Amino acid sequence: MMSSAGLELCGHALVVRGGSLFLATSTSSSDDDSLFIYDCSTVEKKSQEYKGADGQSEDKGTDTILASTFSKSGSYFALTDDSKRLILFRTKPWQCLSVRTVVRRCTALTFTASEEKVLVADKSGDVYSFPVLDQHGPGRLELGHLSMLLDVAVSPDDRYVLTADRDEKIRVSWATAPHNIESFCLGHTEFVSRILVAPGHPELLLSSSGDRTLRLWEYRSGRQLHCCHLTSLQEPAEPWGDKRFAVSRITYWRQEDCVALLCDSLPVVYLFQLDAPRQQLVYRQQLPFQHRVWDVAFEEGQGLWVLQDCREEPLVLCRPVGGQWQGVPESAVVRRVSAHLRGNWAALEGEGACLPSGWRPAAGAAVEHGARRAGSHLCEGGHGWVGHRGGDPAQTLGVSPHQGDCAARGRGQSHAPRSAARPGGAVLSAPLEDSKC
Structure with a gap:
């Protein structure tokens, strides 16, 4: 894949x-x-979407999906692709609502908590907002950085927009007046790849970086609370131990305040627990796999879903057993969803849909x-x-x-x-x- x-x-x-x-x-x-x-x-x-300033045709892109996300309630789903489009869906039932053009290729997107807007971050460092209910409404420039944005998030009360860029910075801006900056979260020494406001703890922010750290912040003040160095968690025998990598996903399980961390398609997932009263992250374990892991996501009440590069076993569901996370025997649900993926594997690899x-x-x-x-x-x-x-x-x-x-x-x-x-x-x-x- x-x-x-x-x-x-x-x-x-x-x-x-x-x-x-x-x-x-x-x-x-x-x-x-x-x-x-x-x-x-x-x-x-x-055709007019791809004309440059000199009137010459620009690269039309490959239509590859670059980023996607659900709204908080799950009622909406949005994606951006390599052809500079923002595509919005309703999920109950699934239906495409609109296809809108964005100025530049996007790197990340998120819905506001109210689900009134989609915020889209792009490679030029800008964040645009698009209305959800006005399904054909144009984008509005909200804020800009001097370098490429790699992630965007909003506070649960919609008061703040949080942005992470390639130049080591996390900015916290007022949503109603983005030119007003509440704080900066400074401490990473390389690009900030992912940010996530901890569900259930609206004042806390998790961030990851090319400096191979996972950090915990009180983002309104910009104060760093804790820093975990991932290199200190690696086993010497691991073949990727001396390689540079960045975190590609942070996901959170409210049921046990569990944080899962995935690094650049490695065959391992790092698991932490957020100790909110002590304002620290506690390392729990590594969850190894036989194949490269493409992505992970928690489902409340179920556990951790793992998408891996294996046609025969594309999905694995993991749960805590006796205090340790491990893969569980394949259930009927996992078999059904995996069968869907196997039936469309070639298309998911980019060979077109059938x-x-x-x-x-x-x-x-x-x-x-x-x-x-x-x-x-x-x-x-x-x-x-x-x-x-x-x-x-x-x-x-x-x-x-x-x-x-x-x-x-x-x-x-x-x-x-x-x-x-x-x-x-x-x-x-x-x-x-x-x-x-």
Whole structure:
């Protein structure tokens, strides 16, 4: 799988991305086996988006997904890609809401706690905000750094915007007046790769850097509370012990105040516990794997999901057993989600998207089932395939491909999605045209 592979979790919603494609499904143990697939490479590119200042065409990008995130409630999902687009989705049910252009390629994004805006950080050091409810509203420049931004976060009360840059700085700005700076968190000696406001502890910030440290801050004052040197935790026999690496993910489990740290696709995850009363991080253990780990994410009530570079076993679920974290026997949920990934592995590696095996488009303009009618399920942007692979084998599985915008279909107007769920959870959608890979 490509190095752009990523994993996002919110509630029972799980997203795996790779190349220009992402797959969304549920980790619920219910019989719901729905799968949503979206391919950024099918989104129509507007030629005017790629004209430079001299009028010459610029690099159009590869459509690779660069960053993605859920909103706090999990109701929305957003991504940015290498073709300078911000794509917004509703998740209940999954539906593409808008495709908007950003000024420069983005490095990170986050929703405000109120879910009214998406904040997008780019390689030039700027943060733009885009409205969520006004789905076609333009971006607004909020703040800027002198160097590339690598991460962005907001405080749980939406009062502060926190930004991390390539020049070792973490800045805390007022959200309502970003030119007013509350503090700087200074201490890292190399680029700051990740920042995370600790869930349940709104005054505390976790940060990681190319200096191979994990730090804890009281971010409003800019005071460093604790610093862990990852090099001191490595075993001498580890083959990567003498290599430089950066933290690619910090994720947090509120259930036990557990912090998981992943470094540049290494086959190991570092686990810490946040001791908030003592304002320190306590190292617990290393969790080794047989394959490179691409990403990790906690699911409350379940444990740590690990995405690894192994087609036969792409996902591992880990839980604390007897005080030590370890992989647990593969459950029905892990088998189901892993089967989805194996069925789309080539596409996740960047070889293009294909209709999942065993699926077929619904025939005709609509599908009837009892008193319910499934109409067009439109997705503005790229392909949005919704289907179901369980229950009655005679069920018709719906596919709703969409290429380009509404204007390309002739009327130039926005269409509301009209989809109906069949008994048993199947989502049926009438195709706009024949589906082909």
